Amino acid sequence: KNEVEQSPQNLTAQEGEFITINCSYSVGISALHWLQQHPGGGIVSLFMLSSGKKKHGRLIATINIQEKHSSLHITASHPRDSAVYICAVVIPNRGGADGLTFGKGTHLIIQP
Amino acid sequence: DTAVSQTPKYLVTQMGNDKSIKCEQNLGHDTMYWYKQDSKKFLKIMFSYNNKELIINETVPNRFSPKSPDKAHLNLHINSLELGDSAVYFCASSQADNYGYTFGSGTRLTVV
Numbered sequence A: 001k002n003e004v005e006q007s008p009q010n011l012t013a014q015e016g017e018f019i020t021i022n023c024s025y026s027v028g029i030s031a032l033h034w035l036q037q038h039p040g041g042g043i044v045s046l047f048m049l050s051s052g053k054k055k056h057g058r059l060i061a062t063i064n065i066q067e068k069h070s071s072l073h074i075t076a077s078h079p080r081d082s083a084v085y086i087c088a089v090v091i092p093n094r095g096g097a098d099g100l101t102f103g104k105g106t107h108l109i110i111q112p
Numbered sequence B: 001d002t003a004v005s006q007t008p009k010y011l012v013t014q015m016g017n018d019k020s021i022k023c024e025q026n027l028g029h030d031t032m033y034w035y036k037q038d039s040k041k042f043l044k045i046m047f048s049y050n051n052k053e054l055i056i057n058e059t060v061p062n063r064f065s066p067k068s069p070d071k072a073h074l075n076l077h078i079n080s081l082e083l084g085d086s087a088v089y090f091c092a093s094s095q096a097d098n099y100g101y102t103f104g105s106g107t108r109l110t111v112v
Helices: none
Strands: A004-007 A010-014 A019-025 A031-037 A043-049 A052-056 A059-064 A069-074 A083-090 A106-111 B004-007 B010-013 B019-025 B031-037 B043-050 B053-056 B064-067 B075-078 B087-094 B107-111
Touching (some): A019 A083, A019 A106, A043 A059, A069 A083, B004 B087, B010 B019, B019 B087, B043 B064
Parallel strands (some): A010 A106, B010 B107
Antiparallel strands (some): A031 A043, A052 A059, A083 A106, B004 B019, B064 B075, B087 B107
8 A cells, every 4th residue: 555645536627616635644754745747747846744734826735744634725726727736745764865755646637 | 047957858769778867956955866757657766865875765676876976966877778667757856854846857768
């Protein structure tokens, strides 16, 4: 079983809808990232969280460390939000700078 | 200026060949990484490199070797390429505390 689980795997919604993508993890972490990968392939870091909530424009990310759960919300969704959203965690004490552990991603399509 | 640049963007080569992918970051970050994205779009850490300390994911074959001439560069050398090495390889960098995570645009490697 993957240490990072995302849901849903695929999501299709209409323009303007409120979107929620969930991420659960089974290990202790020091930080969690939300990443966006567009059809062209590039990966962009949207947020890094270690506690609480962050907001950037129409995007909101929350994390509950006790419940090992994070959510990414998109308000007033737009077709340009169509992308794969990936949850990734930093697992400490695996030895030095050992990178991110990823979920399998949520493929989001926003229809006009 | 591109923050994390990797070349080439596309690489098509025959089985058994040796190839390199270059990565450079101009962000002054302390840590650089190589990630592999397989055909199912799942990302996995291959290497991280921080202050001359290399951490290798144990699942990576020893045909893969990173080389870091300086803090701004982490190149990936692959010997005796196999069909299963076909994937998209992403270089990334971050500050020591995982802030400022930035990905390169990816190199699509196809082994024929």
